[in-house]
Amino acid sequence: MVLLRKKSGKNYAYVFARVSAMKSKLMPKETYPKLMNMEVDQILRFIGESEYKQDVDELAQYYQGPALVEHALNQNLARTYRKLIDISQGEPQYLIAHYLRIWDVWNIKTIMRGKQFGSSDEEIMKYVISGGELRFHRIKELVALGTDEFIESFKGTIYYNALTKGSLSEIENELDKAYYMDLIATKAISNPKSKSHKHLSEFVRTEIDIKNIKTLLRLKLSDIDARKISDLMIPGGKRLGMKELNQLAAVPFYECITALKDYPYWDAISELVSEDMTSLINVELALDKYRLTAARHTSLYDALSIVPVIGYITSKRIEVDNIRMIARGKVVGLSDEVIRSRLVM
Numbered sequence: 001m002v003l004l005r006k007k008s009g010k011n012y013a014y015v016f017a018r019v020s021a022m023k024s025k026l027m028p029k030e031t032y033p034k035l036m037n038m039e040v041d042q043i044l045r046f047i048g049e050s051e052y053k054q055d056v057d058e059l060a061q062y063y064q065g066p067a068l069v070e071h072a073l074n075q076n077l078a079r080t081y082r083k084l085i086d087i088s089q090g091e092p093q094y095l096i097a098h099y100l101r102i103w104d105v106w107n108i109k110t111i112m113r114g115k116q117f118g119s120s121d122e123e124i125m126k127y128v129i130s131g132g133e134l135r136f137h138r139i140k141e142l143v144a145l146g147t148d149e150f151i152e153s154f155k156g157t158i159y160y161n162a163l164t165k166g167s168l169s170e171i172e173n174e175l176d177k178a179y180y181m182d183l184i185a186t187k188a189i190s191n192p193k194s195k196s197h198k199h200l201s202e203f204v205r206t207e208i209d210i211k212n213i214k215t216l217l218r219l220k221l222s223d224i225d226a227r228k229i230s231d232l233m234i235p236g237g238k239r240l241g242m243k244e245l246n247q248l249a250a251v252p253f254y255e256c257i258t259a260l261k262d263y264p265y266w267d268a269i270s271e272l273v274s275e276d277m278t279s280l281i282n283v284e285l286a287l288d289k290y291r292l293t294a295a296r297h298t299s300l301y302d303a304l305s306i307v308p309v310i311g312y313i314t315s316k317r318i319e320v321d322n323i324r325m326i327a328r329g330k331v332v333g334l335s336d337e338v339i340r341s342r343l344v345m
Contacts, residue, residue, distance in 0.1 A: 012304040015088045019312050022080070025051050026319055029345040035326045036336055040066055043327050052076050067126070069327045073320045074129045078103075080316055081131035084309060091188075095200070095306045098186055099313065103132035105179045107139055108159060109172050115147050116168055158182045173215060173232040180208050184236040188306075196305025203310060205238035206294050210287050212237055212245055213265060217280055220253040239263050253277075265290060282341070289344050292318055318344045 027050070035043055044065070048056040055072040063071050081103065084096050107128045114124035121143045128143075130136040142150055151163045162174035183204060184190055192198040212233050219229045229249040235242055240263065248256045254275050260266045268290040272282050295314040322343050329339035 011089055012092055012306070015084075015092050016303055016308060018087050019084070019309050022083075023312050023315070026315055027323075032322055032326065032343055032345060035323065036339060038330075040069065040327055040330050043323070043330070044069055044072075047072065047323065055079070066327060066331050070126060070324065073324055074127070077316065077320045078130040078136070081313065084313070088309075092306055092309065095186070095188060096309055096313075097133065098183060099204075099310060100132045101179060101183070103129050104134050105132075105159070105175045107132070107134055107142075108154075108163070108175060111139075111143055111150065112147075112163075112168060112171060114143070115150070170232075176211060176215075177232065177234045180204075180211065180234045180236065184208070194305075196307055199305070199307045200310065202238060203295060203307065205236060207291060208234050209237040209240045209263075209265065210291050212240055213260070213287060214280075214284055216245065216248055217253070217257060217283065220249070220256050221277070221280060223253075226250045239265075257283075285342060285344070292344055 035046065038046065044056065047053075047069070052072050055076040056068065059068055059071045059075065081100050085093055085100070088096055107130070110127045111124055113119075114127075121140075124143050125140065128136075128139050130139055134142070142153060145153060151160070154160045154163055158178045159175060162171055162178045165171045165174050184201075188197040189201045189204055192201045215232055216229060219232070226246075226249040230242075230246050233242060233245040233249070237245075240248075248259055251259065254277075257269075257273055257277075260269070265287065268286045269283050272286060277283075292314055295311045322345070325342050326339055329342070
């Protein structure tokens with residue numbers, strides 16, 4: 001993997017100008033109802049006349065229909081994130097690249113899942129997004145390896161120990177933990193000196209809280225042992241420290257989720273909570289919406305900092321996920337109501 005080196009100097013003004021231009025090209029929320037009235041081929045034509053044109057044109061010779069939509073969205077997202085790294089230098093580049101390692105985690109998880117379930121290399125590559133340090137060709141090399149060789153290829157990285165755990169779910173949770181613990185160890189987050197670093201730290205720590213809540217509730221719903229849940233919690237959250245997380249892990253599911261009344265995240269999920277819950281889909285979606293709102297609010301505080309860039313990274317992913325959700329929903333015949341409930345706007 002590429003080693004990040006923090007270069008001297010900052011170019012926040014230039015990065016902010018470039019990101020502002022990129023942000024202006026995001027689809028307004030009014031676009032999504034229009035997309036919901038289209039079939040997949042119409043959606044494909046629509047995005048082929050937008051910022052996704054290059055990706056659709058390049059990939060049309062290999063794919064068509066829903067597959068083309070998926071690959072074009074993935075390629076565009078990866079290309080956008082690589083552009084953010086390329087247009088920055090010094091501290092902005094260091095922090096952007098560090099944050100975007102989340103896509104390395106995504107790709108490692110995707111490859112591990114694919115190998116466990118016997119998917120072909122081509123099928124696995126359909127879902128990778130080379131938006132982090134791992135470039136597309138390196139990911140392709142990794143996919144071609146056997147499982148043991150794949151794990152050994154990460155020796156010496158922050159992901160290796162996670163990959164040596166038992167079950168796939170344990171590996172995935174440990175990968176998230178390794179990523180966030182490495183991220184919050186950066187000085188800008190662990191010991192913020194400036195106002196912009198404090199905002200960045202708050203945003204990342206809020207993200208950790210939400211990640212922990214999701215993991216906690218999933219495991220509680222599956223009746224996993226409290227000690228095992230505690231081991232998978234990520235230290236460094238903004239409002240939920242390890243003491244609070246351990247307490248939540250020790251109580252029954254409904255008591256655990258209602259205990260969130262003491263935290264700001266409750267406002268996002270209160271109307272979705274009931275004693276007979278069997279699914280967390282809507283709760284997790286509501287938490288994702290909360291995170292997006294937090295990113296947008298934070299990005300308004302300090303223009304000449306890394307925070308608006310992180311806000312844009314979040315908004316771009318939301319756009320791609322929304323388009324993907326609409327296209328997939330059309331393919332499997334979901335109602336407009338169900339599709340709409342899954343969108344983040």
